[in-house]
Amino acid sequence: MSGELLNERAQHLLKVLVERFIRDGQPVGSRTLAKESGMALSPATIRNVMADLEELGLVAAPHTSAGRVPTVQGYRLFVDSLLSVQPLEARTLDSMERQIESQAEPQRILAGASSMLAELTAMAGVVMLPRRGDLSLRRLEFLPLSDTRVLVILVISDSEVQNRIIHTERRFSAAELQQAANYLNQALAGKRMGQLRETLLREMEEARQSMNRMMLEAIQMAEQTFADDEASGQGDFVLAGQTQLMDYAEMADMGRLRQLFDAFNQKRDLLQLLDRSLSAESMQIFIGSESGYGPLSDCSVIAAPYSVKGETLGVLGVIGPTRMNYQRVIPIVDVTAKLLGAALNPRQ
């Protein structure tokens, strides 16, 4: 072994090995690697290099007489410094643009992006929905239901509508509710969802001083409306193409597969993982156990934040087997994030 920790040749061989393994999933032997590398080296030499790589923890042999397989750290090195991403073909990019622009409503755009990711990569695509806390309230409305139940309609940001049911202390007439809504709209419209409760507190002070009963009641209703806003419904995501993961040989173990699918359904942990990329500002790659999340230990996650007007709204990405075609997937995720940002930008 030469002085340097990992010389040119070893790096190149690792690169070829990873690429080869990604292609056909079989452990790569020295003979194969000798041919593939195009380096005019004998298998024996390769074997020596492989022994070094194994010592460094970059490759491993499933058993004595199998070829070598990249370890998580091997993939990591590959992704970080060996990988040569080829740009996306023009026609693919074209069709992506068309597909994502074919939708008008934000909800559909997001869902479309998700299935686009799934389709292009033949893995699972995921798009985290913009967190409401960062969006601003546009308008609020009360609608009387039966007795003390009131339906609250929230129009958020551009075009998202939410509704909740609250229970009031007493029965309100439609006119009263209208009045309360008017007051609250004047006070809250345009504020960010996350900051509503502070504003409410301030308003409450003011109302208390002016002894305005209507205002106090209105604030009470608003309080109830936004009560669980922080706790529950933190975020959500749309997933597409989960089932495609079933086609990969490394997912053959039913137990692990079930864990993975359960994880998709629970959402919580996955959201937490994606959240990490929210602040990252650029693409992030979690390889195998790097995610620190059991069910994903055989998977890699490639995630990128998407943003509108410089403001990051959410994260999107793909989930697939560790042995995925990073060279191809990385630009796809990258481009999709940009396209999604552009598509969400309200024009005209």
Added chain:
Amino acid sequence: MSGELLNERAQHLLKVLVERFIRDGQPVGSRTLAKESGMALSPATIRNVMADLEELGLVAAPHTSAGRVPTVQGYRLFVDSLLSVQPLEARTLDSMERQIESQAEPQRILAGASSMLAELTAMAGVVMLPRRGDLSLRRLEFLPLSDTRVLVILVISDSEVQNRIIHTERRFSAAELQQAANYLNQALAGKRMGQLRETLLREMEEARQSMNRMMLEAIQMAEQTFADDEASGQGDFVLAGQTQLMDYAEMADMGRLRQLFDAFNQKRDLLQLLDRSLSAESMQIFIGSESGYGPLSDCSVIAAPYSVKGETLGVLGVIGPTRMNYQRVIPIVDVTAKLLGAALNPRQ
């Protein structure tokens, strides 16, 4: 074989066989059956009976020297006339009631029912959402977005809110939109969603005669709003516990499992199947291929409509392996349907 097509004894033996097979999934042999039946018959006699049952297509032998397994028709007979459903234990029923009543919003009640089914049966639970067409429009509202885009908010029935985005011919002011909404509310409120378009046609006639431009424009907007109402979004369902199906041995084939999960995602065909039970007015059971739907060929579906005030709103049920514990699942589905109907009934 005696004169009658299927005498008492044969029926009893079939019942015992099916029960036994449901319990442990192994083909049932004559010796086992002899003991289990409690009928003081020798295995040889049993074999004769089995030969008859096989001839009738009620049981089949996977291979020459295995025991017998019920066929679809065998299950059918079992379910139709052999089955003795035991009522649900009081405490289970109690906890079901509590669980379903713990939710306030319809959406959550439905989702709750779905996961309750899944939990109790350890299979997949499904609840078809009430079809909008049957619900009545309560109120409609327009909100100007940018330029010619208008956000339409629909409050449907008790507390469901929907929103759509439409594009108008020209730019409308907030006041104009308010006016249009007022007019439409007066004309459409209380009408069933499915009948809105007819009503619109009539209104259009009237408006044309009175040459009222505002009314015509309003109707145009409404037209656009309800345009795709019939085509798309026909229905939807909430599914829970799909992953539990992965635990059943008969789902071990990854290919078939994937087909099944794909079917869950596509929704279309499954909805069609559930639709059949909508008109049935009582519980329906589809055993294996009876559903006529490939991906479900190894599954049984037990579905029951649920209704509020005598009006059927939707269907709910469970999906699991053909070899499921019908005796237990049937009452669960039955009770859940009733509880759901009760919970959806708007009181107080």
Added chain:
DNA sequence: CTTAGCACTCGCGTTCTCGGAGTGCTAACA
């Protein structure tokens, strides 16, 4: 440092065997 040679090791697919479970048939029995 590289390479050829060699012995060695594993895993995997194939084949074979063997035992158990269960059947169908026949003949005797009630």
Added chain:
DNA sequence: TGTTAGCACTCCGAGAACGCGAGTGCTAAG
């Protein structure tokens, strides 16, 4: 006529044995 015991037969599935191919590590020579 229905029931039962006996028997030969079939088939599956679990192991064991085997050979083969792929690949390795080591050693010694270039």
